[in-house]
Every structure is written in C-alpha cells, then in structure tokens.
Amino acid sequence: MNPRRAFLQTLAGSAALSAQASELEPAGNGYAHLRKVRLWESTRKEFREWIEGPGKKLVIVPTGSTEQHNEHLAMINDTASVTLVAEKAAMLSYPRVMVATPVPVGISPHWMDRKGTLTLTKETFLAVVFEICESLVAHGVAKILVLNGHGGNVLPLREAVPGFAKKLGIKIETNSYWDSYSRDTIKKHMESNKAPGHAGEFETSFAMAAFPERVRWEGVDYAKIKPQLRIKDPKSAIQEEEFAAEAKLASTAKGEAMIDIAVKWTASRVREMLA
Numbered sequence: 383m384n385p386r387r388a389f390l391q392t393l394a395g396s397a398a399l400s401a402q403a404s405e406l407e408p409a410g411n412g413y414a415h416l417r418k419v420r421l422w423e424s425t426r427k428e429f430r431e432w433i434e435g436p437g438k439k440l441v442i443v444p445t446g447s448t449e450q451h452n453e454h455l456a457m458i459n460d461t462a463s464v465t466l467v468a469e470k471a472a473m474l475s476y477p478r479v480m481v482a483t484p485v486p487v488g489i490s491p492h493w494m495d496r497k498g499t500l501t502l503t504k505e506t507f508l509a510v511v512f513e514i515c516e517s518l519v520a521h522g523v524a525k526i527l528v529l530n531g532h533g534g535n536v537l538p539l540r541e542a543v544p545g546f547a548k549k550l551g552i553k554i555e556t557n558s559y560w561d562s563y564s565r566d567t568i569k570k571h572m573e574s575n576k577a578p579g580h581a582g583e584f585e586t587s588f589a590m591a592a593f594p595e596r597v598r599w600e601g602v603d604y605a606k607i608k609p610q611l612r613i614k615d616p617k618s619a620i621q622e623e624e625f626a627a628e629a630k631l632a633s634t635a636k637g638e639a640m641i642d643i644a645v646k647w648t649a650s651r652v653r654e655m656l657a
C-alpha cells in the first residue's frame with residue numbers, strides 16, 4: 383500500500399473500521415460517511431446545522447484508557463473499542479446522534495507497574511468528563527450518553543454522572559458498552575465465560591475483528607515472555623497469566639458477534655434516551 387493511502391486509512395480509523403461502517407448505513411437516510419457522526423471531524427457549520435436542525439439529538443461521550451493490555455494488545459485498546467461501538471451505534475441512529483472526541487486516558491493506577499500505562503486520578507478524569515459535557519450543553523446538547531470502555535472508570539462514572547445531570551440540568555446517563563452482555567450471551571460466545579476481562583478472550587477477539595493491526599499475536603505466548611517480567615504483586619501476576627492463556631481462545635468471529643451485540647444494544651439505549 384502506498385504511504386499516502388496508508389496515512390489516509392489511519393485518519394479514517396482503520397481500513398477495517400471504514401469498510402464495516404458502510405455496512406451499517408441507516409436505512410432510508412441515504413449514504414452517510416462515518417465522519418458525519420464524529421464531532422471532531424465536523425466543521426462548526428456542520429455541527430451548528432446538526433444541533434439546530436429538527437428533531438431531538440444526543441451526543442455519546444466515549445471514555446477509555448491508555449494502559450497496558452498484556453504483551454499482545456495496544457495501549458489504546460479500550461478507547462478504540464468504545465469509540466468503535468459509539469460510532470457504529472451513531473451510524474445506526476443517523477442523523478440523530480453524534481460522538482464527541484473520546485477521553486483517551488482513564489483511571490488505571492492498578493497497571494502502573496507495567497510500562498507505558500498512563501493514568502489520571504479519579505478527580506481529574508471526572509473533571510474532564512464533566513467539562514466535556516458542560517461544553518456540549520453550552521452548544522445546545524440536551525442529552526448525553528457517557529459510554530465507557532474501561533473497567534477502572536465504571537464506578538466513578540456511575541457515582542458522579544447523576545450529579546453532572548443535575549448540575550447541568552439535562553439528561554446524562556452512563557453505561558459501559560459491555561452492559562449489553564447478559565450472562566447467557568457471555569456463556570454462548572466466550573469459552574472462558576468472561577467478558578470484558580482484561581486482554582483475555584473477549585478483548586482480544588474484539589480487537590481481532592475491529593482493528594487487527596493492533597494485535598501482536600506473537601505476544602500471546604506468555605511462557606516465553608514471563609521470565610522477563612517483574613510484576614510485584616503476585617496475585618496480579620497470576621491473574622495476568624490467566625488472561626494470557628484465555629487470549630489464546632480469541633477469534634475474529636467471536637469478536638464480530640460481540641461487537642454486533644454491543645452496537646445494537648447501544649443504539650437501542652440511545653433510542654430510549656431520545657424518546
């Protein structure tokens with residue numbers, strides 16, 4: 383592939399992402415490019431016309447992390463996963479839903495003994511999410527779904543978001559995209575019977591389906607790498623080894639099935655909030 387084309391594909395998210403987006407074009411609304419649901423790719427004119435146009439509107443604010451995902455997944459995994467779910471749900475709801483710029487760093491102090499992890503304190507993270515919501519409200523947004531993709535953000539968001547809604551006087555709710563998975567769904571699709579987990583079968587399958595260029599399959603061979611790791615907490619080291627073993631069960635087909643469930647569920651959540 384020539385470098386220019388590769389660069390353009392990076393801008394579009396990834397080749398796989400762009401290709402899949404076209405399969406999810408909303409019926410009856412004609413063709414819409416994925417960029418139309420991305421706030422950060424819109425001009426002020428486009429956003430103004432969207433928010434001032436007819437009908438109720440909603441913005442999804444994705445929250446993720448930049449943290450170690452064992453030896454084989456990219457640090458941006460959680461942010462990329464939740465953004466993909468948000469964008470595809472927005473495409474299904476086009477033109478009523480847009481996606482705000484994702485929050486790329488979350489609350490990850492528990493992974494700081496693995497190189498590369500970035501973390502925010504709970505207060506900083508919540509302040510960033512709040513001020514993004516506040517900005518959206520200033521532009522006339524009246525409904526926001528904070529869609530989360532990282533475990534460490536779950537409880538702080540659950541506790542704080544009702545207060546954000548009250549303070550800003552609009553509807554703001556929060557979910558993690560894996561709230562879409564019932565026990566039965568997980569049992570049906572995951573041999574490890576775990577989702578989301580951390581860099582295990584679920585997250586690895588998701589990444590294989592959504593952005594295979596972020597999977598370094600050779601890193602799944604944990605036995606090879608183990609002697610080089612110096613993880614202080616023995617409990618955490620055992621858990622990591624378990625996840626690495628479970629990652630071997632991952633497949634693209636499992637990822638596709640799980641993404642489809644999360645996207646449809648998020649789209650129906652958004653429909654509920656728009657009603």
Ligand SMILES: [Zn+2]
Pocket residue numbers: 451459460532579580581585
């Ligand atoms: Zn993760």
